[in-house]
Amino acid sequence: MQNSLFQKLQYVNAYRKNRQELANYVLSHPNLFEELLNHCFEADADTAFKSCWILEFVCKEKLNWILPHIDYFLINIKHLNHDSAIRPCAKICELLCIEYFKNSPSKIKDRLNKNHLEQLSEINFDWLINDEKVATKAYAMQSLYLLGKKIDWIHPELKKVLEQGFSSHSAAYKARARHILNKL
Structure with a gap:
């Protein structure tokens, strides 16, 4: 097989x-x-x-299927360099963050620890700052917004990055950035 x-x-x-x-x-x-x-x-x-x-x-x-492999996933996604591989992994990170920050109990909440959240923060800031496609940046913005609910330093940094990059990006980027900035 x-x-x-x-x-x-x-x-x-x-x-x-x-x-x-x-x-x-x-x-x-x-x-x-x-x-x-x-x-x-x-x-x-x-x-x-x-x-x-x-x-x-x-x-x-089946998002929970990734949990036994979460360390492997988080270590390796930062080494991806092909846009077509990064975008779906950014979406998976967003799914993990959404599930983690839901108000109901979940296996994701039980399994992800402080180190995992820090790794997610680092990876998503890299995607947001680097020359990635808009979809990847949009997923990163949403993930970072959610992670900032738990990690104090993220929201001020996210706001700064979004404001600095606002004028130099596409309309799609600006729309998502505006949405996130309004929440901050």
Whole structure:
């Protein structure tokens, strides 16, 4: 079955239906999750970003599956350098933050510790400051806004970064930044 997932990844394309089909395959074979996660951080960029696409879809359905691998995930996402791999991982980080800051009990809250939250903060600030695509920056803004509810220094830094970058970014960036600034 190991070759089977790798082979299926070779035929994935950007069509949402195609990505969802492979995500459904992984969802119906939970034992493949770790292999999928490992493919996300392979040297072969093509396999890595396709794996990240699928990982995002799987995490939207089963976010808790990443918890046993959270340290591996957080250590490795900071080394991604392909836009098509970074964007889905930024979305997964946003999903983790949203779940962590919900008012109801969750396994995410139980599992993520102060170190994980600090790592998420660092990664998301890097994405926000570096030359990333707007979607990645938008996910980072939302994650940092949420993380700032628990980590005191984040909101003042986030406000500063958003205000400094406001004039030099696209309309989409400005719209999301304005939304976050209004919340701050």
